[in-house]
Amino acid sequence: MARRSRRKKSSNPAPVIIGSVAAVLVIGLGFVFLKRGDSPTAKEFPLATYVESCNSLRGSEYSITGEIVENAQHDPNVGKFIFLRVDTGDQTISPELPQSVGIMVPSSVKGPNLETKQNYTFVVDVRKEGSLVASSYTAR
Amino acid sequence: MKSFSTIALYLGLLVPVTAQVLTPPNGASNLTKSSSKGSNSGSGNTTINRHESASPSAQGEEIPIVDPTAKTFQFQGRTYSMMDNNLGGQFEAYLASQDFESKAAVEYREKIGKIQDFLSPLNPGGPNLKSAYTLLEDASDYPGDGGICDSLANSVYSGRLAMKGIGNKKEAIAKLDKEHRRLVHNLNVLESKGELGGTTTVKQGKKTTTSKAAQSTEYKVMQKRLAEITAIKKKYEASGIISLTQSKIQYQAMMLQLFIQRRFEHVVMSARFYNIIYKDGDQAMRIKKGSDTEKFFSEGLGVNPTVAGLDAAANEAIRKSQTLISAFENNVGSNRIHAGSERLVEAFLVGEFTPCVQTVSMGMKERIQQYVQDANDLVEALSAKELGQATELNESLKTQARDYNPSKATSYISAHKRASDGYVRDAKFALFEKDTSRAKVAIENAIKHWPANPTIQTFNDKLDERLDQGEEDSDTLTQTVKEFDRLLADKNYRAIVEEPRKSKFVVVFGQTNDEPRIKQLTEIGDSIMEIEKALGKSQSLVEAGQSYAAWEAIFETQNKYYDDPKIANAKAQLIGQVGNFTNALTKAKRLEDGGASPQTGSALSWYLKARDIYPQSQFAKEGIERLVNKQF
Numbered sequence: 001m002a003r004r005s006r007r008k009k010s011s012n013p014a015p016v017i018i019g020s021v022a023a024v025l026v027i028g029l030g031f032v033f034l035k036r037g038d039s040p041t042a043k044e045f046p047l048a049t050y051v052e053s054c055n056s057l058r059g060s061e062y063s064i065t066g067e068i069v070e071n072a073q074h075d076p077n078v079g080k081f082i083f084l085r086v087d088t089g090d091q092t093i094s095p096e097l098p099q100s101v102g103i104m105v106p107s108s109v110k111g112p113n114l115e116t117k118q119n120y121t122f123v124v125d126v127r128k129e130g131s132l133v134a135s136s137y138t139a140r
Numbered sequence: 141m142k143s144f145s146t147i148a149l150y151l152g153l154l155v156p157v158t159a160q161v162l163t164p165p166n167g168a169s170n171l172t173k174s175s176s177k178g179s180n181s182g183s184g185n186t187t188i189n190r191h192e193s194a195s196p197s198a199q200g201e202e203i204p205i206v207d208p209t210a211k212t213f214q215f216q217g218r219t220y221s222m223m224d225n226n227l228g229g230q231f232e233a234y235l236a237s238q239d240f241e242s243k244a245a246v247e248y249r250e251k252i253g254k255i256q257d258f259l260s261p262l263n264p265g266g267p268n269l270k271s272a273y274t275l276l277e278d279a280s281d282y283p284g285d286g287g288i289c290d291s292l293a294n295s296v297y298s299g300r301l302a303m304k305g306i307g308n309k310k311e312a313i314a315k316l317d318k319e320h321r322r323l324v325h326n327l328n329v330l331e332s333k334g335e336l337g338g339t340t341t342v343k344q345g346k347k348t349t350t351s352k353a354a355q356s357t358e359y360k361v362m363q364k365r366l367a368e369i370t371a372i373k374k375k376y377e378a379s380g381i382i383s384l385t386q387s388k389i390q391y392q393a394m395m396l397q398l399f400i401q402r403r404f405e406h407v408v409m410s411a412r413f414y415n416i417i418y419k420d421g422d423q424a425m426r427i428k429k430g431s432d433t434e435k436f437f438s439e440g441l442g443v444n445p446t447v448a449g450l451d452a453a454a455n456e457a458i459r460k461s462q463t464l465i466s467a468f469e470n471n472v473g474s475n476r477i478h479a480g481s482e483r484l485v486e487a488f489l490v491g492e493f494t495p496c497v498q499t500v501s502m503g504m505k506e507r508i509q510q511y512v513q514d515a516n517d518l519v520e521a522l523s524a525k526e527l528g529q530a531t532e533l534n535e536s537l538k539t540q541a542r543d544y545n546p547s548k549a550t551s552y553i554s555a556h557k558r559a560s561d562g563y564v565r566d567a568k569f570a571l572f573e574k575d576t577s578r579a580k581v582a583i584e585n586a587i588k589h590w591p592a593n594p595t596i597q598t599f600n601d602k603l604d605e606r607l608d609q610g611e612e613d614s615d616t617l618t619q620t621v622k623e624f625d626r627l628l629a630d631k632n633y634r635a636i637v638e639e640p641r642k643s644k645f646v647v648v649f650g651q652t653n654d655e656p657r658i659k660q661l662t663e664i665g666d667s668i669m670e671i672e673k674a675l676g677k678s679q680s681l682v683e684a685g686q687s688y689a690a691w692e693a694i695f696e697t698q699n700k701y702y703d704d705p706k707i708a709n710a711k712a713q714l715i716g717q718v719g720n721f722t723n724a725l726t727k728a729k730r731l732e733d734g735g736a737s738p739q740t741g742s743a744l745s746w747y748l749k750a751r752d753i754y755p756q757s758q759f760a761k762e763g764i765e766r767l768v769n770k771q772f
Contacts (some may be wrong), residue, residue: 054741072768081771083748096720098749101741104771130741131771 042123047086051098054130065121079106105134112139235509240498248282249495259412269416295394299417302387309376320369389426404454411451423447461491477511477541527553527590560590620648631703633664671707687717688754724750
């Protein structure tokens with residue numbers, strides 16, 4: 001509604017139109033970039049499947065959100081290995097199943113400090129033997 | 141001394157002829173040899189030489205001399221055994237016989253006494269040859285006489301016939317003498333009448349006689365008859381002398397035979413008959429020169445034997461027998477059975493057929509018989525080393541006779557018993573030292589000294605028991621080994637270490653030095669101990685409400701000894717309480733170990749799940765560390 005009203009008030013519509021288009025393009029590109037930074041293509045992590053058969057997920061990328069329960073090990077040259085209690089969200093998980101996974105955060109992956117009892121979202125790849133290796137992460 | 145010499149003289153005569161045992165002393169062997177040779181060749185009897193065994197006994201002496209049949213005496217440098225086995229048997233038969241008390245025996249002895257009375261010079265009216273001869277024939281009917289009276293009667297009859305024949309010849313000679321005297325008278329008458337005829341020269345050998353030859357036939361016949369009478373007379377005289385001598389020789393031989401047979405009463409009777417038959421006063425004994433009998437008489441007495449001497453010797457033997465019997469009765473009366481038996485043996489030997497010997501009461505003889513029998517049995521028992529029986533007999537003899545000296549037998553028995561017992565002990569030692577050869581030798585020596593030694597039997601019984609026990613042990617051993625192997629195959633380790641079975645295994649395997657099974661038994665014992673320790677710890681944790689810790693406490697042990705039912709049962713009971721935890725751990729482990737494609741990520745999640753359940757879980761911790769380390 002506001003945009004429509006601004007269009008009616010302009011006398012030279014061409015610059016406005018060009019400007020608008022440009023603005024739309026900028027906004028659109030920005031949105032695209034923004035959406036790419038949030039890995040909008042990563043699928044939701046299938047915890048139930050993972051704990052039963054992680055190898056079946058090998059080669060896939062998932063987004064996992066949860067609370068770090070323990071910084072298990074840290075090697076500056078390799079990275080940091082954390083235990084994450086997965087926030088299953090809308091997924092229905094049997095209470096008998098494990099809730100935590102181990103994620104390797106390589107040193108090359110930059111992001112905020114990883115603190116226990118803090119929630120983060122990790123984009124992870126499922127590697128050999130079902131190991132989860134983070135490609136990016138953001139604090140939540 | 142004289143009496144002993146006399147009796148010894150008799151015995152010296154008796155010994156070789158009645159087959160007495162002749163045991164010459166050392167150094168007199170030549171003498172004995174010649175004597176035996178002469179005796180054997182002369183009488184055909186056998187002389188037995190008995191020699192004691194030269195083997196020394198334990199106490200340096202052989203079997204003690206309690207055998208009455210071994211008694212000896214010495215005469216003229218010779219040693220004679222008074223009895224041999226045969227005579228010993230006769231003596232025993234004498235002791236056991238009651239024949240001498242029979243009515244016939246009594247009558248017989250009465251007849252013998254009457255005969256002696258009839259023949260005695262003191263018999264009223266002088267010696268009565270006919271009555272004595274009649275009674276002699278009658279006495280020969282008694283079997284115990286053995287025909288001796290009959291033989292004597294025959295000799296008497298023979299002597300009487302000889303003497304009668306001689307009497308006939310004397311009468312013939314007297315008639316011839318009478319005819320001779322008549323012829324001489326007639327010839328003298330013819331010569332005085334000058335009716336002889338011419339002179340005749342007769343040449344006899346170198347001697348030439350010139351006489352007036354009888355020319356008449358009557359004169360010649362008378363001369364011829366005179367020569368015939370002289371020749372016949374000489375012939376009669378010669379034959380009469382020969383018959384008398386021959387008759388005496390035969391009669392004297394019979395007397396000597398009776399003497400040798402110890403028929404002394406018959407000797408006395410024959411001597412009295414002799415004096416009646418041969419009234420010429422000639423009593424010289426005609427014994428072959430150089431014979432043993434002649435030597436015995438001449439060397440023993442230094443004079444030629446006579447009929448009267450033989451009579452005296454027989455009477456002396458009878459008297460000696462009576463003396464010995466009297467001594468015997470006194471000894472038995474004072475319970476000196478040993479001495480009594482010796483006196484009776486001597487009396488029996490000297491005058492077996494004398495009335496005094498034959499009329500010894502049966503009661504007395506039974507005591508002697510028992511004693512002699514026991515003494516003989518003791519000798520036999522000692523010879524056979526039957527020391528138990530010998531001891532009993534020795535004690536019995538002591539009881540029977542107060543003059544019996546048991547010391548030698550006792551010493552002998554004790555020495556052999558001790559030796560035998562010592563060898564049995566040696567055998568035990570040898571077995572203890574497992575030296576079976578030495579044990580065998582020792583037990584053989586023990587048997588030699590005392591075959592019936594009860595300790596040998598005890599030793600053998602114990603040996604048998606040990607052998608039986610050994611077989612039983614062998615069975616037990618086999619069964620025990622089988623039982624152990626079966627339990628081991630069944631993996632029933634707890635049964636193996638249960639008492640008293642475990643102790644049995646320990647003992648048996650130790651005895652047989654079964655190293656492999658001992659090692660197995662030790663390992664099983666250690667394992668059970670480890671299991672029990674884990675179970676104890678687990679139980680404590682359960683009681684403290686720490687079921688997860690309790691489970692972990694027995695998990696490793698149960699895995700190690702998965703076939704132990706007790707810990708398996710304990711673990712199973714805990715699973716109900718810690719099922720989610722064990723399930724998480726189990727899944728984690730299974731995923732971690734997933735063969736060719738382990739699923740580390742899933743495993744880690746399950747370990748974390750387990751840790752969430754039991755934060756102190758050692759298994760979870762170790763699993764997590766293991767997987768985390770794999771990332772680096």
